Amino acid sequence: MPAVAEQSAASLPPNFVAPPTTSGKAVASLLFGFLFFFPLTALAAVVLGHLATADIRKSAGKLKGRGIAVGGLILGYLGIALVPVFLLALTVFGPRLLNSGAKANEAAAAGALREITVAANSYASTYKNGFPRTLQALAGVGTQDCDHAGLIDGELAAGTHEGYVFKYQFRSMGDSAGRRAALGCSEAGVSGFTLTAEPLVRGTDGQRSFYTDESGVIRYDDHGPATNSSPPLE
Numbered sequence: 001m002p003a004v005a006e007q008s009a010a011s012l013p014p015n016f017v018a019p020p021t022t023s024g025k026a027v028a029s030l031l032f033g034f035l036f037f038f039p040l041t042a043l044a045a046v047v048l049g050h051l052a053t054a055d056i057r058k059s060a061g062k063l064k065g066r067g068i069a070v071g072g073l074i075l076g077y078l079g080i081a082l083v084p085v086f087l088l089a090l091t092v093f094g095p096r097l098l099n100s101g102a103k104a105n106e107a108a109a110a111g112a113l114r115e116i117t118v119a120a121n122s123y124a125s126t127y128k129n130g131f132p133r134t135l136q137a138l139a140g141v142g143t144q145d146c147d148h149a150g151l152i153d154g155e156l157a158a159g160t161h162e163g164y165v166f167k168y169q170f171r172s173m174g175d176s177a178g179r180r181a182a183l184g185c186s187e188a189g190v191s192g193f194t195l196t197a198e199p200l201v202r203g204t205d206g207q208r209s210f211y212t213d214e215s216g217v218i219r220y221d222d223h224g225p226a227t228n229s230s231p232p233l234e
């Protein structure tokens with residue numbers, strides 16, 4: 001083996017110079033530069049780009065890739081320059097986006113109150129058992145009956161929807177057990193109910209609270225729980 005190595009070395013021209021290799025740091029700088037929209041990768045592109053150009057300059061021709069490193073530097077500095085622009089946009093438009101999301105949740109909550117109220121009145125008209133005692137009685141799939149009317153979906157029946165929590169309460173008991181048994185209902189209906197909707201996180205999921213009852217009039221409050229004395233929703 002030593003003889004072979006000596007023969008290979010001896011076969012090379014005396015002035016042989018190995019071709020330059022591409023700097024790995026330059027390649028990494030360019031790759032990170034392509035992800036300049038992330039501040040940390042933009043910073044990495046700049047650091048690696050400077051290290052690569054320094055290594056290439058000191059290598060006496062053994063390293064190449066200066067153009068690649070410069071490309072990474074340009075993209076990296078572009079990403080760093082965009083950070084203040086991004087922060088400014090977040091400051092200006094961020095609250096507006098959050099507010100638009102909260103407004104959308106409020107509209108969805110008011111719509112859900114209307115849907116539940118219509119379902120409760122339809123339940124009372126269909127089964128002649130008054131209003132249901134729970135939201136679950138308005139839900140259900142497949143066979144529809146007094147206990148599973150199939151008038152609202154499972155999410156509403158669980159009391160949550162689009163960043164809001166709903167609370168359904170009955171106000172008084174309905175007719176006798178004999179009557180409800182004749183109608184196929186396992187529970188007596190009620191003569192009235194209240195329904196409220198509260199944001200999960202006020203100011204983020206929504207600002208306003210809502211209230212309604214069997215009348216169908218939706219009321220709201222901007223700062224706390226809505227009641228039957230709160231102003232009606234226009």
